[in-house]
Amino acid sequence: MDISTDFLGFKLQNPLIASASPLTASLDSIKKLEDNGISAVIMHSLFEEEINHEIDQIDHFLHLHSDSNAEAITYLPSEVDFGNLQADHYLEEIRRVKAAVQIPVIASLNGVSAGGWVNYATKLQEAGADALELNITYIPTSIDMRGDEVERMYIDTVSMVAQHISIPLNIKMNPYFSNPANMAKRFVDAGAKGLSIFDNPTRVDIDLELLSPLRKANITTSANVSETLRWCAILYRKLSCSICANTGIHSGTDVLKCVMSGADAAALASVLLIKGESEIKKILVNIREWMEKHEYESILQMKGSISLSHTDNPSAYERNSYMYALQHYHR
Numbered sequence: 001m002d003i004s005t006d007f008l009g010f011k012l013q014n015p016l017i018a019s020a021s022p023l024t025a026s027l028d029s030i031k032k033l034e035d036n037g038i039s040a041v042i043m044h045s046l047f048e049e050e051i052n053h054e055i056d057q058i059d060h061f062l063h064l065h066s067d068s069n070a071e072a073i074t075y076l077p078s079e080v081d082f083g084n085l086q087a088d089h090y091l092e093e094i095r096r097v098k099a100a101v102q103i104p105v106i107a108s109l110n111g112v113s114a115g116g117w118v119n120y121a122t123k124l125q126e127a128g129a130d131a132l133e134l135n136i137t138y139i140p141t142s143i144d145m146r147g148d149e150v151e152r153m154y155i156d157t158v159s160m161v162a163q164h165i166s167i168p169l170n171i172k173m174n175p176y177f178s179n180p181a182n183m184a185k186r187f188v189d190a191g192a193k194g195l196s197i198f199d200n201p202t203r204v205d206i207d208l209e210l211l212s213p214l215r216k217a218n219i220t221t222s223a224n225v226s227e228t229l230r231w232c233a234i235l236y237r238k239l240s241c242s243i244c245a246n247t248g249i250h251s252g253t254d255v256l257k258c259v260m261s262g263a264d265a266a267a268l269a270s271v272l273l274i275k276g277e278s279e280i281k282k283i284l285v286n287i288r289e290w291m292e293k294h295e296y297e298s299i300l301q302m303k304g305s306i307s308l309s310h311t312d313n314p315s316a317y318e319r320n321s322y323m324y325a326l327q328h329y330h331r
């Protein structure tokens with residue numbers, strides 16, 4: 001039985017990828033992920049704010065001494081001082097991880113604007129990253145900002161990053177667009193070689209003791225896989241790029257559903273945070289057993305078999321399934 005798959009131009013031994021999370025933030029846990037059978041890792045993100053902090057610091061020092069005399073140059077911090085900053089740590093981490101594991105290592109940049117921070121994409125490539133994932137999730141809070149302006153910001157950022165690198169670029173999308181399929185197409189036109197469908201941004205809550213809003217990491221369950229399946233199914237074979245199912249994938253059956261919807265790979269975070277790295281082995285056993293029982297010989301054979309263009313029930317992915325689901329609800 002062949003459970004290998006192609007993703008971003010890499011031949012992966014199986015469809016399971018570790019998505020960005022604290023489990024991909026240390027060499028030890030990345031090695032554990034590899035030992036348990038994960039086929040690629042997406043590193044925890046380097047955030048635009050962390051990089052801009054460095055740029056702001058440099059600007060601050062340069063501005064501080066711009067009116068001083070020539071000797072003022074000696075006040076400027078040495079390169080060693082900058083070497084302690086977050087972004088440089090991240091580059092060093094990539095070098096260490098790359099030297100220690102065999103599987104593809106995908107760096108992750110997380111930001112929204114097409115600013116100077118995108119130059120870091122080149123540094124991540126030089127540090128040895130096999131590919132780059134860009135997570136752009138912008139929550140517009142201005143009621144004057146139009147949807148097309150938000151979309152333009154996304155596309156500008158993607159094309160700017162794509163121009164800086166030669167390694168494959170994967171865009172971790174969110175579903176908050178009037179037409180996510182059109183945005184997916186525009187991301188690919190702007191240079192994306194793969195799409196992760198979808199990001200699952202932080203949740204907002206309110207602490208009634210502190211009387212303050214809170215941001216919480218969003219731990220999912222299999223119930224959250226629905227939109228992942230829908231949009232993988234809609235996009236299958238519509239674009240020349242890889243598709244990674246992302247959000248709500250907790251079991252072998254979830255992975256099989258994603259592949260049948262049209263995904264090339266399936267990214268996991270919550271399930272591994274809850275159950276530990278050893279769950280990867282169980283999910284792989286689960287996939288193999290199901291395939292054997294149903295006489296499938298390869299992942300390729302089942303890919304996209306229940307996508308929008310292949311299913312005999314396309315309405316399940318469309319609006320009128322809402323009417324059907326309501327009319328057939330039983331208590």
Ligand SMILES: Cc1cc2nc3c(=O)[nH]c(=O)nc-3n(C[C@H](O)[C@H](O)[C@H](O)COP(=O)(O)O)c2cc1C
Pocket residue numbers: 019020021022043044045108110135172198199200217218219220221224246247248249267268269270271273
């Ligand atoms: C604790 C935690 C930390 C995360 N850190 C990142 C991150 O650094 N960058 C990123 O793009 N996504 C991050 N994510 C999102 C995950 O990569 C993933 O997209 C999301 O959790 C949905 O997948 P899941 O249903 O398997 O959890 C994080 C998620 C969790 C729960």
